[in-house]
Amino acid sequence: MSTPGTSQPASIPPMLEMRGVTKRFPGVLANDRVDFDVRPGEVHTLLGENGAGKSTLMKILFGLYQPDEGDLRLNGVPIRIESPTDAIGHQIGMIHQHFMLVPTLTVAENVALGLKSGRGPLTDLQAVSARIEEISSSYGLAVDPSVAIWKLSVGERQRVEIIKALYRDAQLLVLDEPTAVLTPQEVDDLFVILRQMSSAGRGLIFISHKLHEVMALSDRITVLRNGRVAGHTTPQETSRQELAQMMVGRAVKLAPDKPSVEPGADRLSISGLTVFNDSGSAAVTNLDLTVRSGEIVGIAGVSGNGQRELAESIIGMRHPSSGSIIVDGVEVAGSEPAESRGAGLAYVPEERMKDGAVGEFTVGENLVLVEHGSDRFSGRGLLRFGAIREHCRKLVDDYRVKTPSIETPTQSLSGGNIQKIILARELATKPTVLIAAQPTRGVDIGAAEYIHEQLVEQRSAGMATLLISEDLDEVFGLADRIAVMFEGSIMAILDTEAATREQVGLLMAGVESDPAPAAGVALDR
Amino acid sequence: MRRLVGGLVPLGAALVAFAFGALMLLAVGASPWDGLTALVSGAFGSGDRLIATAVKATPLLLVGAGITISFRASVVNIGGEGQIVMGALLATSLALGVPDLPAILLVPLVLMAGAVGGGLWGAVPGALKAYAGVNEILSTVMLNLVAVQFMNYLLRGPLIDPLELETGTRIPQTQRLSDNAALPALVPGTRLHLGVLVAVLAAFAVWVLLWRTPLGFRLRAVGHNPDAARAAGIPVRRSVVTALGLSGSLSGLAGAILVFGSEGQRMATDGSAAGFTGSAGFNGIVTALFGGLHPLWTIPSSYLFGGLLTGATNLQRQLQIPSALAIALNGLVVIFVVSSGRFQARIDRFVDGRRNLGTALADDGEPLAPAEAEVDSRG
């Protein structure tokens, strides 16, 4: 079936056809009569907002979910894919949004998983390793087969995922947001590999939110919105603007209006900070940074460059090995979150369901998660339900949280609303310094706009904000200064007014820039 | 609606377990119907039986209420046996030390000593988990063994009844403890003693603690999501110690009640923990589970299991069926109730779906379906 790729893929019959696929989850119609096909040798992009149903459609293709309605054809033959084994048997490969790797196993073992061994019941890792070397040299995917996965960087892990698919000779390969965790350089490298694969006649399904990538890589584009196909198009026929509109379903608003605020005193001063990650290597090295009252400092960077460890060490979730973190004159390095918060910090964590909210708790309980023990909400050993209820109702109103009631279990709300709850709770503590990590990731556009407005408003009220985001639009739209983080260090701190995306992009990739526009280049301290 | 269904599923599971119990009766050559009659009449057949069941249920309820605290905080406590023993030992020592205090002082004091003894013995694995990362399943199992040997040591040595030494019988038991420490009868002339009331009040107190106090709020937050709780400024480690400590203190209270509410009014050992506790430390887990890990539902649940135990004694008296049947039946109930979680979840989803999310009810203290009560027991 490996028809060689041509410049006119439209003339070739599709290798995969999905017709009228519908998938329901309790309370959600994740896919609604979706039609989708892939021809050999093409890159067909699935585009859509968070929760549009992209992953669900692909999990159906891979046999992880069964569709409620609709059918699948492979090379014109109707098929049922009951399990990943079926999918692999049909030479379908999938690189999941969250890597499907076993961290304690080696690269070779991960690749060998699920395959027949040439040595009967024993594993045949030597043969596997040899074949891995072959594949990696022909595609330029350098990786050591004998190393355990947990020791690898994110980029390397992704290479392992691709090798896994190639090893199984996948003719149809799904890549669910493969670029989310890569540097621009790594993205370029990946695209080279992907093109090489498609020109060998493989069909690729590419999933991304990033419009410039979609425009650069795709042969065809299908846009999903709320589980439905919002349109089919090609890069030649469309523009980024149009795609955005198709995704969201309405005209997209630009960055919020930002009144000019004169920054005040230093509120957060970090110096000489070194922090280790879970696997024991330095994630943040000797970092200096200052955030002033009435200022938003944006940390730009590809994820995995120490942003998480930086945020966690400021709030106290992770204890730095050296350095100082001063919040309004109080040293908080090495403190627990309770103490750091006492000094005036608040925290919107990157992973909202892991670090931000207790899913099983009600909306109300999450809204007072930080302050439930204060005199306002408890007395004589008991919670003051009257005061709590009043407070929560007000926050729900103020932040326009869409919830049936404050008694609703939080996990049944959409991501955007959960994020609003966290933000409302954090801002209600009247912090002097806010650490906001990826505050709008996975949040619908409406909620994101609202969250941005709130951050700007607090800035006017004198709060110091450290905004950590991978979304350059967000950073450029909100931050007064941009600190670019790469491999645990700040490459440079730029005045937003004077900075350009190209400059920031290069810094994110670790490329030292020429001394850029004077204003903010100097590192603080 | 969900509550109703939520209650029916474990009940159905228990019925299936009892059907297996009937099979076991057949297997040992007894009539299931006679067995059931003997069981039920032995448990609930008369006023005295009802009271005996209440007395038997008391340690189960206390341990079970304690278990709800620790499990809600996602800490597994299999150390009930040891905590009961240590609570009883401290209470006993106190009663031996100050036997002449008036009852009005001594009774509350021995109960408190029980709670303190059990609480400390629970706090140890709590601290080991929180500060040294030692898995609490293991440490509680090991501490049970240590507590038993400690009890044997004390009851054979320092605390042994001097009369036992004198007569040379050396039964490892204390002397009869001060009457001032005896738990007074609630209804004069019956065995229904103060301990039963204390246990019921304790269950209510646990409910208040978990859903009406900031401490309980923190414990539940830690139980559901320790990362989010910590990030919000809740001291997770201290909460783990507190949860196990409180859980242990209720078991310890049960230990004191076993001593001072018993007819013998003394502590004795046959060398094993079960000889003193009657396995209440394990059976309390069963009752808590059957009560949906909710302290108030644990009250009827303990009463039912207490009935199973008193009924089993009757079964043995009347039909000569070893009371081991009750232990096996307990095991089956646990297995079936826990296994029914998936059906429960399916039913819940069905019910939720029909309610269309909008009217979601999340009242405080909804019993946890066993499947939701998944406890992280990793190291």
Place this chain on the structure above:
Amino acid sequence: MGSFFTSAVLVATIASGLRLAIPYLLAGLGETVGQRSGVLNLGVDGVMQLSAFFAYWTVLETGSLWLGVGAGLAVGTVMGLVYGVITVTLGATQGISGIGIFLFGLGFSDLIFRRRVGTPKPIKQLPEVEVPLLSDIPWVGEALFRQTLFGYLAFASVPVVALMLKHTTFGMNIRAVGENPQAADSLGISVGRTRYLAILIGNVMAGLAGTALVLELGIFQQNLTQGLGFIAVALVYFGAWRAPGVMVGALLYGLVNATVLQWKAQGIIPREASDLASMAPAVLTILALVVLAGRVSPPAALTRPFSRH
């Protein structure tokens, strides 16, 4: 009366420690396999009691040791299937289901024993098998190479389990399923089937442990194991989920126990301190756990039921 540090006494104490270690080792290795696949089984003790009883009963009725071993294996297999249904198919909470299995095993074995056998009649014991030549090596031979079949089986299982986990496809699948079942699933490995098999291995080995215990003693009594199965589970944590580590734990437990008994027999431990001395194995295990904790982490998916949704 000889002192403890004579060669004969030392050798005998070590031999006794090895013998005591056998059930811990068999059960612990089985539990290791199960836990590596992500399934905790706290019911080991119950399975041991059931298999011990049925092995005993079979030997009593038939007079055949082999049939007894077969009965023990059969009980382990049945309980493995039962536990698989409970924890894999029905996805029930593992810790608690294990307690249920324990209570059932404790109660049911006692019930049937009392009703069907009653008097603890002795049965044939397993003969010791001497390894020719090796058993004649002074000291070492006596301690190591005069054991029952179960002794050899238990110690031989250590490398077998270790190599199985490390070098076979099945072992690799077990590790994958215990660490990241989603990943294994996405590669077409059946998480359910792998876990079923691992549980089966675990329960069969628990069954062997119970059988070994009862055939070594030649007699059955109510609660024969006295909580041995719980300690075996603890030794898995102690051994950091690795077969050699579990062996070290089992040996430690057995040897400390044997030493305490030996010292009691010789009066080295005064009778008053006898109970305190009996705490030694448990206390040592806790101390070891404190030292070891945090160094290794358990299989990431341990106790987590798997489902695609």
Place this chain on the structure above:
Amino acid sequence: GGSSDAADDTAVDDTAADDGAEDTAAEDTAVDDTAADDTATDDEAAAEDDAAMEEDEAMADAGPIKMAIVAPSAQDDLAFTQSMIDSIAASDAEIELSISDGLFVVEDAAAAIRGYAEDGQEVIIVHGTQFGASLIEIAPDFPETTFVWGTASDTQGLDNVFAYYPTAEEGGYVNGVMAAMLSSSGTIGVVGPVEAGDAVAYINGFVEGAEATSDVTVAVTYTGSFSDVALAAEAAQAHLTNGVDILTGTSQSVVGAVGVATENDVPWFGTQANQTPLSPGLVVASQVYHWEFVLDEILALRASGVLGGEIFEINLANGGLVIEFNDGYALPDDVRAAGEAAIAAIADGSIDPVG
């Protein structure tokens, strides 16, 4: 019953209690209770009142006597509990017996005792010293019921409680004498459970007898458990390591130790029940408790209206303790003769088994 031949000469009279009523009962085996003597007169008065009623009732239902036993271990444990069950079976009386065994939890035993009393059982045998504390609470609530408590040497001042105990040291002594003669290594091992009750008595007697016979060392280990079979086995093994060539022990846990003895071809001395079935070739002799004549006596007393208040001892002299030799073991004649001599000497009082 085994009482007739030994009944005449074994009464150990209590100096304090010598009322006429007691005498009727005490003519054979009753031992009066020192602890109970201050209340003796009151008790007697009450007992006599009851006696009148009891006699009527006894006439009214002439069917089998309803008897129940509450015991800590299994009814066929080849040890403590079985000794009583066997004795009941051997009794002359027509008995309808209910058994609650394996009640090692005192609370559960108490519940069973009370339950039987409520069920209307006439005689309840409370077969465990540790149940005494509960008995004091229960017995007064059921004045019509006879409670029989053992092993115990006092009735706790209750007039519906009989007590019984074995002088287990006697059989221990005899076994010790024979063991010392059989031992060629000069060391003998004892596997004890918990250092309490008749276990201590037996073991102390054994040590006494052995040491009085020859220059042997007796090593005693208490495992700390009545029930841990594996531990008892390993304790026996530890003894063997130290050169022990004869073993004995007591409690239901010794079945494990007997196994070790069998495996190593080491002779075993039993107590409580006849343990020959455990090792038909190696059990030399067992001290067996024959409670049946105590039971017959108690039933007779009850029929005559005496519901309790007396204490019975079984010993070698009154035939309650019997050394049962195992014909399957080739015991040298001189050893057997020494054993028989010790029995006779203890029975006539010329040897004191506790030294």
